[in-house]
Amino acid sequence: MNQKSPTISCQISPPHRRYGEAATGMDVLSREELTRLRDISKGGLHETLRRCALAVLTTGTESDDPRAAQVRYPDFDIEVLQLDRGIKLDLRNAPATAFVDGHLIYGVADLLFAVVRDIAYTSNEIQSSELFRLDTNAGITSAVFEILRNANVLRPNIDPNLVVCWGGHSIMREEYLYTKKVGYELGLRALDICTGCGPGAMKGPMKGATIAHAKQRRIQNRYIGITEPGIIAAESPNPIVNELVVMPDIEKRLEAFVRLGHGIIAFPGGVGTAEEILYLLGLLMHPDNAGISLPLILTGPECAAAYFEHLDRFIRLVLGEDAAKYYTIVVDDAERVAKLMSKGVKAVREQRIRERDAFFFNWSLSVPLAFQKPFEPTHEAMAGLRLHRDQPRHELAADLRRAFSGIVAGNVKEHAMKSIERDGPFAISGDVEIMHALDELLASFVAQRRMKISGEYQPCYRVVR
Template sequence: MSADSVSTRLYPAGMLNTLSRHEVERLTDASRGDLADLLRRCALAVLNSGNQGDDAEALLARYSDFKLEVQQVNRGLRLELDNAPGSAFVDGRIIEGIRELLSAVIRDLIYFDSEIRGHPHHDLTSSSGITNAVFELLRNAQSLIPQVDPSLVVCWGGHSISREEYDYTKVCGYEMGLRRLNIITGCGPGAMKGPMKGATIAHAKQRVGSRRYIGISEPGIIAAESPNPIVSELIVMPDIEKRLEAFVRLGHGIVVFPGGVGTAEEILYLLGILLHPSNANVPFPVIMTGPRESAAYFEQIDRFIRLSLGDAASDRYEIIISDPDKVARRMAEGLEQVRRFRIENNDAFYFNWLLRIEREFQIPFEPTHERMAALRIDPGLPTHELAANLRRAFSGIVAGNVKPDGMRRIREYGLFEIQGERDIMVALDELLASFVHENRMKLPGGSAYKPCYRIVS
């Protein structure tokens, strides 16, 4: 046991009271599948909440002797932790917010495993079936709150950003909070923490009682982007595709701050959906914003989008530089359009049912060397299909950068190869090179970034 480790017993938070014997066995017995290892990795990430670092393998290696056992006792459930990160405790007692996040991890993992995956009533191969599964997971997490006007703003952006960019995200969060808007992020540090931090002050000033700071993660990324301390509602979706769908089904508008490949993946996912003809009239405000120092970043993102997806794609977003007040005002105006549209079309405020998401954006993409090399990146494709393949390319780079399975594949088989139409490949290479140059691929302080990809034109 290391000096910064704690071993203890505790009871989960109220959101998690009972499990069946079969569920407990699945959570603790590795011979019954991968759920026990999944729980261990996600729990360790939550217990590491607030600490800097985006190397999932390094975290697992540092706490290689960490164990978590879910036990049935006469009062319900008890968790036994061995060699857990000491930063999660104060005077030997777990921090209450971390206890809640830990309970949310168990809740979400066991619900998907027991009630959705392999269940005859859930078809995870059809588009409607996947959307229903996302709905069920969000409902089970008690994140779908009816009879409340649209107010949830998804904030995307990188975990490795400059101090000026981070401070700017806080001011934007503050301005949105003054307008009583709530925040959803990917739950990690950087641009995922800043808007929540700003909103907390504004909500306190406005005496907002039902404030919400929702973090949506998935098992592959949570160790690299441990939940920040402000997250009050954690939702762990089973894969990146369902995580992305949860953002756009639950959120009412999106603000994009500077980021790296993960943010580019999110942008392409969103535009690929919004550019589908069926979504042409669905209001969904999208604002890209950053401080004056980030103007060149968004110019390059805008050029890449126009080159690859066409000028029509730029009609679905607005770029605002160095004006947090305008960002908040424009988002509030956009959410009012969303409210009116959903009333007129009898769509729920709490889940965006009318947004059409094609199956190619929903089926999990496992980035192997063969699949990455086979991606078709061709301007002759329908725009939303090209966006889907570009999204997969960025998803593979994210995996190679920070996800344990992706990092292992790069070590064993070398770099991912991404190939396609020459002009798009040149622009993609330039975009990725700028991310590397601006330290957007990994948090500073560790070893120098080594690309996990090779662009072939």
């Protein structure tokens, strides 16, 4: 029988920084925003807010089951209050681990208000307004831009220096220590870090960079975490994140990564990391992006060499040998990774200057609508993916990305987990050679325990050969 964990109830105001401004820009909300955040109906925002808030309050939890926190804190609730002096959050039965001597930890409060900000803004200004045509390429990119601008992560007058780090939440200890080494080397070179904000390979680079930034006496360091409501419940933000952005879906989250970042590093991971790599390769292989500078490095310690061998073999077999020219694999050499990335970021700066593109948002990168449309991983949608070679390689990469996205959902997203419990695993089919390679790759992830942090993994998919 599960035992309830200690809780605390309180009201909190937005944390403030210098000059009295709210850390997250959250001082007031409209009546419409408040109404939606309090709406407990099926289409209301209250349940999304409650789940995301609980994820933030359980930062540091070593679990990737989105239902675990709900079981431990079944009575947790949150209400947004608009008072004469601004807004407050009324927390009821919140996890006591988020408090010190009865006071909510500053960083946790900061991230809580970021959650409120993004959920309210996305619902009111993006999804419910007529300002954005979310069925068009330009409309979706504009929405991504506005969400990031509202979150105050688009900073002008700063040279390119933001490295996006991808990688798994379920990784070996040696792999985690290596991500810290790479983060340390990046930090020594005045590079900031952006990740998916969770544990494992998303936390390690930030942790390493904090030490290097402190050694360099560097201030205003940026540790950006980008997530979405379905992911954050399973992967709580790690405590180093100081700028959190909650995008409305996985596709806008992926676009935010490639629009914000000046270089990408992929550490060992599972299907989520494979999804991210295929997404980026699909973009870089698109004819409209010929000549775009966006360095991609795949790296890990010696014990992860087999992981990259499997992944590299899969990419070459499915997308062609030419796909390998878009990335560099570096094994067990953190310093070389940082030097290559620093050089690559300088090349990005030179290209942006030549093309008169912004440093803070990569407008020149073409992200086709096929990569932007939200994919709902139902049994029907997964079975209908076109995993065949009789189409352009970037389109095949887009559907492969969707296949991996569906497996991620089946592993960690509650609605997909319930669907699989009811109707069985997702069926994935396509060209025999591609299915054989996919089955081998996924089997290697399972064997290396890259699918789940703990417990015996039960596949949420079946590959039909």
